[in-house]
Amino acid sequence: MNAATKGEKLSQPPYIFTYKNVAWVRHRDIHVLTIGTYTYTSDQRFQTTHHKDTDEWTLHIKWAQPRDAGTYECQISSVPIRSYFVELSVNNNREEIRMNYQAPPW
Numbered sequence: 001m002n003a004a005t006k007g008e009k010l011s012q013p014p015y016i017f018t019y020k021n022v023a024w025v026r027h028r029d030i031h032v033l034t035i036g037t038y039t040y041t042s043d044q045r046f047q048t049t050h051h052k053d054t055d056e057w058t059l060h061i062k063w064a065q066p067r068d069a070g071t072y073e074c075q076i077s078s079v080p081i082r083s084y085f086v087e088l089s090v091n092n093n094r095e096e097i098r099m100n101y102q103a104p105p106w
Helices: none
Strands: 009-012 021-025 031-035 044-051 054-065 070-076 082-089 094-100
Touching: 021 094, 031 044, 054 070
Parallel strands: 009 094
Antiparallel strands: 021 031, 021 070, 044 054, 054 094, 070 082
């Protein structure tokens, strides 16, 4: 389980071979939050950034609240589709937390 702290990066090991986009899904309500850098939720606290130089995808949650705790899925549009799950706990209200996925260098 990952505990969120202000501005902390929660990094996952790479599991992807080839891909086109990354989607972040919140499992509490099976809500697609982002696909690529496009945000699908009306909750403006969620945003994804893609750092092309490191191929890192980051889900940002601003002003994290205890209700944000739970399982998040980083789904990679590879063949076959790959998923990585992150369990997030929020102890206090936080200004921002980040969950990252970085593709391997190959």
